[in-house]
Amino acid sequence: MTPTTPAPERPGAQQWVPPDADVDALRAAATGCRGCELWEPATQVVVSAGNPRARAVLVGEQPGDVEDRQGIPFVGPAGRLLQRALDEAGVARADVYVTNAVKHFRFEPRGNRRIHQTPELAHMVACRPWLEAEVAAVEPDVLVALGATAGKTLLGPSFRVTKERGRLEERDTVAGRRLVLPTVHPSSILRGPEEQREEAFAALVADLAVLARHLAG
Ligand code: URA
Numbered sequence: 001m002t003p004t005t006p007a008p009e010r011p012g013a014q015q016w017v018p019p020d021a022d023v024d025a026l027r028a029a030a031t032g033c034r035g036c037e038l039w040e041p042a043t044q045v046v047v048s049a050g051n052p053r054a055r056a057v058l059v060g061e062q063p064g065d066v067e068d069r070q071g072i073p074f075v076g077p078a079g080r081l082l083q084r085a086l087d088e089a090g091v092a093r094a095d096v097y098v099t100n101a102v103k104h105f106r107f108e109p110r111g112n113r114r115i116h117q118t119p120e121l122a123h124m125v126a127c128r129p130w131l132e133a134e135v136a137a138v139e140p141d142v143l144v145a146l147g148a149t150a151g152k153t154l155l156g157p158s159f160r161v162t163k164e165r166g167r168l169e170e171r172d173t174v175a176g177r178r179l180v181l182p183t184v185h186p187s188s189i190l191r192g193p194e195e196q197r198e199e200a201f202a203a204l205v206a207d208l209a210v211l212a213r214h215l216a217g
């Protein structure tokens with residue numbers, strides 16, 4: 001970092017999070033969040049979608065380009081892949097609330113394109129109060145961590161998706177002791193090699209089938 005670039009101020013989201021709020025109130029309040037610097041270049045905050053009384057909260061990374069423009073999580077290519085995987089696994093829409101670890105799109109402008117940038121640990125920590133409040137509001141039975149960012153946000157920085165995926169276990173999370181099912185992020189399948197896509201998709205479906213069986217049981 002050059003001396004002319006000031007370190008970003010990251011007070012964290014807590015002061016913007018209303019106490020004991022339902023999902024609608026959280027969504028409304030999040031429009032004002034200045035907990036880290038990511039709000040400024042983004043179009044809008046993207047909080048969540050789905051049933052506010054769902055039994056499973058699915059946590060992604062952050063909104064992508066399409067989500068940033070529409071204000072709704074998982075409406076782009078990764079979201080379509082996720083929906084296909086949930087359908088194949090037999091997880092009903094009504095059982096699912098989807099959100100992200102970080103609520104603003106982090107990107108690097110390149111020409112007229114916006115290139116996705118993985119959030120840093122500091123962004124996850126800054127944004128975490130929203131996720132904690134959402135889990136408190138929805139009171140789900142299970143948290144599904146989609147990929148490393150969600151896993152690190154919920155379980156801590158030593159989380160490793162490749163080691164922990166597919167195991168539904170009660171664990172200490174930032175939102176209390178919870179049943180957690182880690183799996184990969186759907187984007188990792190889209191970014192991965194074409195010839196491995198089918199297998200990677202099947203593995204995601206197999207992980208989500210663990211959730212489907214739990215919800216059915
Ligand atoms: N990837 C995510 O993690 N979340 C979204 O909402 C879209 C893509």
Ligand code: SF4
Pocket residue numbers: 012013030033034035036037038039045102103104123126127128130
């Ligand atoms: Fe607030 Fe999270 Fe957006 Fe940062 S990314 S401004 S903490 S909502």
